[in-house]
Amino acid sequence: MTKFSSTLKFAALSAALLLGACTHKQEAVNTAPPPAAPPPPAAAPVQAGILPGSAQDFKVNVGDTVHFALNQYNIEENDKGTLSKQAAWLTRYPSVRLTVEGHADERGTREYNLALGARRANAVKEFLVAQGVAAGRLETVSYGKERPICTESGEDCWSQNRRGVSVITGGAAS
Amino acid sequence: MxxxxxxxxxxxxxxxxxxxxxxxxxxxxxxxxxxxxxxxxxxxxxxxxxxxxxxxxxxxxxxxxxxxxxxxxxxxxxxxxxxxxxxxxxxxxxxxxxxxxxxxxxxxxxxxxxxxxxxxxxxxxxxxxxxxxxxxxxxxxxxxxxxxxxxxxxxxxxxxGEKGYFDTRIVFVSESGPATKRVKRLAVMDEDGANPIFLTRGDYMVLTPRFNPTAQMIAYMSYIATKPHIYLFDLETGRQEELGNFPNMTFSPRFSPDGNRVALVLENGGNSDVYVMDLRSRAVMRLTTDPAIDSAPSFSPDGRQITFESDRGGSKQIYVMNADGSNQRRISFGAGENGTPVWSPRGDLIAFTKQLGSHFTIGVMRPDGSGERMLTNAYHDEGPTWAPNGRVLMFTREASNNRGSQIWSIDVTGRNEQRVMTPGDASDPAWSPLIQ
Missing domain, CATH: 3.40.50.10070 (TolB, N-terminal domain)
Structure with a gap:
């Protein structure tokens, strides 16, 4: 429950940032009601200012990242919800193609981590395919340990860096 | 005298x-x-x-x-x-x-x-x-x-009484920029760090370059296309070509001692295995079939064996097999996890990276796994490469908290540890043979 609300908060913040970016002079506009959007085709949790079916919609309202345990590549229980949402969203927007990036933390050799990243990206892809997404829409790429998002040497950062990220590469609304 | x-x-x-x-x-x-x-x-x-x-x-x-x-x-x-x-x-x-x-x-x-x-x-x-x-x-x-x-x-x-190694070159990855968006360029320099030359501009990432036995050709991994693959770079002509035509990721290349083959890793459906490609016929032979990760192959100097790393036993360890894939056996049984094995040009030792928790060091062992000896002691030393006379090693030394990496060298005796001067940060050194 706490996780859900923090996700919502993050989504609202992102929406506010987006609006802010578009309207520099209206800092107080955040509290104003968003312009009415046409009702979405399905009952998806849509945040104001985010175009349904867009890459932003996917990232903010669905979630693009799952995490892995050290040296592991199995999908964690608490990430299955995110991937099921990804699959549902991809089913709703059938023209979207995406690449799953597999990443590792720094505790492995370069050559091992490239292989481990490939395993993680493939695990995400297989989960999505099992949920009905056509395999041809999904690419995988491993970045090994070459693209950390957190740079401290400690479990806090390492756990963030061991990740699979679904990146939309085409077919999304914009 | x-x-x-x-x-x-x-x-x-x-x-x-x-x-x-x-x-x-x-x-x-x-x-x-x-x-x-x-x-x-x-x-x-x-x-x-x-x-x-x-x-x-x-x-x-x-x-x-x-x-x-x-x-x-x-x-x-x-x-x-x-x-x-x-x-x-x-x-x-x-x-x-x-x-x-x-x-x-x-x-x-x-x-x-x-x-x-x-x-x-x-x-x-x-x-x-x-x-x-x-x-x-x-x-x-x-x-x-x-x-x-x-x-x-x-x-x-x-x-x-030993061959020298001063008239040699180093191919390496020159690094710049923040850790989260690191720019990695292919570069070569003389063994003493002089005459550095950049071979790529840094608009795509490159990793793990290695010389062929004539030091004219470099095999390396590049993210220039959608899928990362191994490429060959001809230093004489400047020509680059993708090695083979694989649908999935290829990485971790290493030339055979005669220069006619390249051992590499091909990922397929998430599983990485060691293959060898004949450069003339472009025929590819699969050497490992284990569902575990098999990576980082390196030929013995007679070309008859290949050492590689695998986690098939539950942890990352070093294995040796015949060059046709037969007789695969684990050789590392020391503490921690062990990887990136590289066979000495003399044939007497295999250098490797040992991982103990978050601590990485460079060591050597005999090809049968005996006589393990650690040479370095820092936060993160990785990826050894041998001088052509088998007496000196270079490797990547990374600081903690992603504060950058440098190239260092150390004698196989464990003495004489020195930083190799590079223009900016650097990683993944590979030593050339003696220039002909």
């Missing part, structure tokens, strides 16, 4: 097994404080004053080469008593003994009428009062650094 040779023979013995006889020359290798050989290398002389700078520059590079090896101590030229005026006559040995020089290198540079540079040098045994070596090289003046390295190699070989 005997004395000079003997000291160096003991250095070699140190690398193999400590000998009690070392005490006779007061070089106690078992204590890890072997004394480098004092050698005097005056600026090379020239009849033409215009070439004096050239002579000084060449001597300076030779001094730096031999000092960097850890086996020699270059005596400060300011201490010299005698000034060399003619390299064709024997020096006054007494005046070189006075400054404790055991070896003396006297050289001369001459600009030939055809524009070529002629470099003559002699190596004298100061205590044996005899000439150990006399050679001459001809080259274009712009190649003066190479001549200096050739002189260093000749001295190193004459004194140690």
């Amino acid at each position: 005997r004395k000079l040779l003997l000291v160096c023979a003991l250095f070699l013995a140190a690398a193999l097994a400590p000998l009690p006889a070392a005490a006779a020359l007061s070089v106690d290798v078992t204590q890890g404080n072997a004394q480098p050989l004092p050698i005097a290398i005056p600026d090379m002389i020239s009849a033409d004053p215009a070439q004096a700078t050239m002579g000084a520059n060449i001597a300076s590079v030779v001094r730096a080469d031999l000092t960097r090896s850890g086996l020699f101590r270059s005596i400060d030229p300011k201490a010299f008593v005698e000034r060399i005026t003619n390299i064709n006559v024997a020096p006054t040995f007494q005046s070189w003994r006075a400054i404790n020089a055991q070896g003396l290198v006297a050289g001369q540079v001459t600009l030939q009428p055809d524009g070529r540079l002629r470099v003559d040098f002699r190596l004298w045994d100061v205590y044996g009062e005899s000439q150990m070596l006399g050679q001459q090289f001809f080259t274009q003046p712009e190649n003066w650094r190479r001549v200096a390295h050739l002189v260093s190699d000749a001295i190193y070989e004459r004194v140690t």
Whole structure:
């Protein structure tokens, strides 16, 4: 429950940032009601200012990242919800193609981590395919340990860096 | 002469097994404080004053080469008593003994009428009062650094009985920018860090470059296309081509000792296995089929075996197999996890990266897994590469918290750890063979 609300908060913040970016002079506009959007085709949790079916919609309202345990590549229980949402969203927007990036933390050799990243990206892809997404829409790429998002040497950062990220590469609304 | 040779023979013995006889020359290798050989290398002389700078520059590079090896101590030229005026006559040995020089290198540079540079040098045994070596090289003046390295190699070989490694190059990855968006460019430089050249611009990431046996070709991994693949870079022509036509990621290339094959890793459906490709026929043979990760292959110098890393036993460990994939067996049983095995050009050792928690160090073991010895001790040392004579290793040293990486070298004895100077941060060094 706490996780859900923090996700919502993050989504609202992102929406506010987006609006802010578009309207520099209206800092107080955040509290104003968003312009009415046409009702979405399905009952998806849509945040104001985010175009349904867009890459932003996917990232903010669905979630693009799952995490892995050290040296592991199995999908964690608490990430299955995110991937099921990804699959549902991809089913709703059938023209979207995406690449799953597999990443590792720094505790492995370069050559091992490239292989481990490939395993993680493939695990995400297989989960999505099992949920009905056509395999041809999904690419995988491993970045090994070459693209950390957190740079401290400690479990806090390492756990963030061991990740699979679904990146939309085409077919999304914009 | 005997004395000079003997000291160096003991250095070699140190690398193999400590000998009690070392005490006779007061070089106690078992204590890890072997004394480098004092050698005097005056600026090379020239009849033409215009070439004096050239002579000084060449001597300076030779001094730096031999000092960097850890086996020699270059005596400060300011201490010299005698000034060399003619390299064709024997020096006054007494005046070189006075400054404790055991070896003396006297050289001369001459600009030939055809524009070529002629470099003559002699190596004298100061205590044996005899000439150990006399050679001459001809080259274009712009190649003066190479001549200096050739002189260093000749001295190193004459004194140690081992081939030198100064006339070699290093291919590496030059790094810049923040850790989260690191820019990684393919680059080559001389073994001493001179003449760095960037081969890619940094608009896509490159990893794990390796030389072929003629040092003309580099195999490396590039993210230039949607899928990362292995590419070949021809240093002579500048031409790059993708190695093979694989739908999935290929990485971790390594040439066979004859240069005709490349061992590589191909990922398929998330599983990584070791393959070998024949460069002429482009035929590909799969060597491992285990559902675990198999990566980082490296040929034995006779080309008959391949060492690689695998987590098939539950943790990352080092394995050896025949070059056709048969007889796969684990060889690393020491503490922690072990990877990136690289076979020494001498065949006697496999260098590797040991991982203990978040701590990475460089070690060596025999090809049967015995005799494990750790050489370095820092936060994160990874990816060893051998000098062509199998006596020195380079590797990547990364600071914690992603504060950057550098290239370092260390002798296989575990002594003489030094930073290799690079333009900016650097990683993934691979040593070339001796340039032909």
